[in-house]
Amino acid sequence: MDAFTAGLLQRIQTTESDLTKARETGDDFLADVEQGELDDLHRLAAEHGVHIGATSV
Structure with a gap:
């Protein structure tokens, strides 16, 4: 997995977690x-x- 893909997947995971907390x-x-x-x-x-x-x- 390249750095772009890894970074993007990490950002998605973090944003999903932040969205859950906000809700x-x-x-x-x-x-x-x-x-x-x-x-x-x-x-x-x-x-x-x-x-x-x-x-x-």
Whole structure:
């Protein structure tokens, strides 16, 4: 796995965790921000052929 793929997968995992925490604490604004970031990361992964597998969110 190259550094780009590893970094992207790590960012996705971190963002999913942050999104879960925002939802659990009821922080709707932060949840929206994290969801937008996650959507962007998924788009970037798709554009570069990075398979992200199942997500927890």
